[in-house]
Amino acid sequence: MPLIPKSFKVKKKLSIFIFISIVAILSIGYLFVEKRIYLETAAIFLFVLAIIQVFALQFFLKNQLKNEVIKNNYRQRIDQVKHELETSETLAEHKSIYLSNMSYEVRTPLSTVLGMLNMLKQTELTSDQIAQVEIAEYSSKHLLQLVNMVTDNAEADAGNLKLNVLTIDLKTDLSRLFKVFEYQAWEKGLEFEYKFMSEENDKFLVLGDIGRIQQVLTNLINNAIKFTNSGKISVIVDQTIGIDDDQIVTFYIKDTGVGMKPEEVKRIFSDSEESYNTSMMRDYRGWGIGLSISHQLVKLMGSELKLESKENEGSTFYFSLQLKKTLNIKTEEEAFNPILLNEFNVLVAEDNRMNQKVIKFLLERQGADCTFAKNGLEAVELYKILDFDMVFMDIYMPDMDGYQATKFIKETQKYSDNNTPIIAVSASAFEEDIENAKRAGIDDFLAKPIEVVRLKELLIKYSKTDTSA
Numbered sequence: 001m002p003l004i005p006k007s008f009k010v011k012k013k014l015s016i017f018i019f020i021s022i023v024a025i026l027s028i029g030y031l032f033v034e035k036r037i038y039l040e041t042a043a044i045f046l047f048v049l050a051i052i053q054v055f056a057l058q059f060f061l062k063n064q065l066k067n068e069v070i071k072n073n074y075r076q077r078i079d080q081v082k083h084e085l086e087t088s089e090t091l092a093e094h095k096s097i098y099l100s101n102m103s104y105e106v107r108t109p110l111s112t113v114l115g116m117l118n119m120l121k122q123t124e125l126t127s128d129q130i131a132q133v134e135i136a137e138y139s140s141k142h143l144l145q146l147v148n149m150v151t152d153n154a155e156a157d158a159g160n161l162k163l164n165v166l167t168i169d170l171k172t173d174l175s176r177l178f179k180v181f182e183y184q185a186w187e188k189g190l191e192f193e194y195k196f197m198s199e200e201n202d203k204f205l206v207l208g209d210i211g212r213i214q215q216v217l218t219n220l221i222n223n224a225i226k227f228t229n230s231g232k233i234s235v236i237v238d239q240t241i242g243i244d245d246d247q248i249v250t251f252y253i254k255d256t257g258v259g260m261k262p263e264e265v266k267r268i269f270s271d272s273e274e275s276y277n278t279s280m281m282r283d284y285r286g287w288g289i290g291l292s293i294s295h296q297l298v299k300l301m302g303s304e305l306k307l308e309s310k311e312n313e314g315s316t317f318y319f320s321l322q323l324k325k326t327l328n329i330k331t332e333e334e335a336f337n338p339i340l341l342n343e344f345n346v347l348v349a350e351d352n353r354m355n356q357k358v359i360k361f362l363l364e365r366q367g368a369d370c371t372f373a374k375n376g377l378e379a380v381e382l383y384k385i386l387d388f389d390m391v392f393m394d395i396y397m398p399d400m401d402g403y404q405a406t407k408f409i410k411e412t413q414k415y416s417d418n419n420t421p422i423i424a425v426s427a428s429a430f431e432e433d434i435e436n437a438k439r440a441g442i443d444d445f446l447a448k449p450i451e452v453v454r455l456k457e458l459l460i461k462y463s464k465t466d467t468s469a
Contacts, residue, residue: 017056024049106147107427108352111449113140115358118452141180144449163300167326168210170237170249171196177214178235181221188225191232198239206247206323209301213321216297216305217251219290220317224255231256231314242325250320260309268307339459340367347388348372349379349405350425351397355448359392359425362450366459376405383409388420390462393442395426395433402426403440410441421462425450 025046032042117137125133178194185192217235224233234254241248260268268291291305298305298319309315346368350356360370371386373379377400379393391409395402406422409415424437427448434445444458 017053021049021053103147103427107144107448108355110140110144110147111427112352112354112358114144114449115355115361119358119361135183139180139183141176163209164211165207165209167205168208168213169205170210170213170239171198173210174214174217174237177217178221181225181233185225185233188228190225190228190230193232194235194237196237196239199242204247204325204327206249207326208321208323212297212301213251216294216319217253219294220253223290224253224257224315224317228255228257228314243322245325246322247325248320248322250318252316252318254314254316256314259311259313259315260307261311265307265309338365338367339456340463344368344390344459344463345386345388346370347379347382347386347391349374349376349392349397349402350394351375355394359450362452362455363392366456368459376400376402376408379405380408383420384412384414390459391420391422392425392446393422395424395437402442403436406440406442423458423462 028037028042028045028049031037032039037045114137117133117140120133121130121137174196175194178192182192182194221233221235232255234252236250236252236254238250238252239247241250295305301321303319303321305317305319307315307317344367346363348356348359348363348370350359350372351374356372360372363370368390371382371388373382375397376393379391380400383391393402393406397405400408402424409420409422414420421443422441423444423446424433424442425446425448426433437445443462446454446458
C-alpha cells in the first residue's frame with residue numbers, strides 16, 4: 001500500500017476544517033435570520049469560530065514552514081551526496097589512470113631487460129654466467145608478475161572479471177612461475193619445493209585460464225613467503241583424479257609461517273569490509289585484499305578457496321578446479337628455426353631505441369627484415385614510399401601516436417590495395433587499450449614484454465608467405 005505524504009494529510013484536514021467552518025457560519029447566519037438565536041449569541045459563536053480558525057491557520061503555516069525546512073535540508077543533503085559521489089568517481093578515475101601509467105612505465109623498461117637477457121642467453125656463456133643470467137631473468141619475471149598482479153587485482157577489485165579459456169600444459173606453464181618464487185624464497189633463507197602429481201602416461205592437456213590460475217597462485221605464494229620467517233614453502237599440483245572427459249586439479253600452497261587463529265580464519269574470506277579493518281589485518285598488511293581477490297577468481301572458475309591454519313605453525317591454502325581434457329599436444333619449438341621462409345619486410349614503429357634492438361632481434365630470428373620508425377608520423381611516410389608485409393605499431397609515441405598513424409595508413413591507396421596487417425605493440429596491455437586498438441582498426445595486439453610464442457603466432461597468422469609448421 002503506497003504511503004500518503006504527511007503534508008497531504010495536513011492539507012486534507014485543513015480543507016475539511018474550512019468546509020465545516022463555512023457550514024457553521026451559514027448555519028449561525030440562518031439561525032440568526034430565523035430569529036432562533038440572539039445577536040449576542042451569534043457574535044459569541046462567530047468569535048469562537050474565528051479564534052479556532054486563527055489557531056488552525058497558525059498550525060498549518062507552522063507545518064508548511066517545517067516541511068520547507070525539511071525539503072531544503074534534503075536538497076542540501078542530496079547535493080552534498082552527489083558532490084561526494086562525483087569526487088569519489090574522479091578519485092577512482094585518477095587512481096585507474098595512475099595505475100595504468102605506473103604499469104606502462106614499469107613494463108616498458110622491463111621488456112627491454114628481458115629482451116636483452118634473452119639475447120645474452122643466445123651467446124657463448126660459461127656455466128656460472130648461465131646461472132647468473134637465469135637468476136636475473138627469473139628476478140625480472142618476478143617483477144613482471146608483481147606488476148601484473150597489481151593491475152589484475154585492480155581489475156578484479158573493480159568487478160571486471162572474465163575467463164580466457166585456452167589449452168594449457170600446467171606443468172610447463174607453472175614451472176616457470178614457480179622458478180621465479182624459488183629464487184625469491186632462497187633470498188629469504190627459506191626452502192621452496194614444488195611438485196606435480198599426475199596420472200600415469202597422461203597424454204592430454206587441459207582447458208583453462210592459465211592467467212587467472214597464475215594470478216591466484218602468485219597472490220598465495222607471495223603471501224606465504226611474506227609471512228614465513230623460517231622453514232619451507234611447498235606447492236603441490238595434484239592431477240591424479242580424472243572423471244570421464246574432466247580432470248580434477250587441486251592446488252596446495254603450504255607454509256610454516258605465522259599462521260592464524262580460528263576466529264581469524266573464519267573472517268578471512270568475509271565479504272564485509274569490516275574483516276579488512278581489524279587489528280589482524282593491520283598486522284598482516286596486504287593480506288586481506290589479495291586473498292579476497294583470489295577468493296573471487298577461484299569462485300569465478302567454479303570452485304572455492306579453502307584455508308587450514310594454526311597460529312605460529314603455518315597455513316595451507318588449497319582449491320580444486322574441474323578442467324576439460326584435450327588431446328591437443330604442445331610440441332617443443334626449435335629455438336633457431338625461423339618461421340618465415342621467404343622474404344618478409346616489417347615496419348616497426350617504436351620510439352625507444354633499446355626496445356628497437358629487442359624487437360629487431362626477435363623478428364630477425366624469425367626471418368623478417370625490419371625497418372624502424374621513431375614515431376607515428378615517420379611510420380606513415382615510410383609506409384607510403386616502401387612496401388611492407390606487416391606493421392608493428394607502438395601505441396604511445398611522440399608527435400603522432402599509434403592510433404593516429406593507423407588511421408592515416410588505412411586512408412592511403414596502398415593500404416586499400418594490400419590491406420597490410422597492423423599489430424599494436426604496447427606495455428600498456430589493459431582491456432581498455434586492446435578495445436581501443438580494435439576500434440582504431442588495428443588487427444591484433446602484442447603486449448610487452450614480447451613473448452616469442454605469441455610473436456610467432458602473429459607472424460604465422462598474418463604472413464602472406466609460406467611459413468614452416
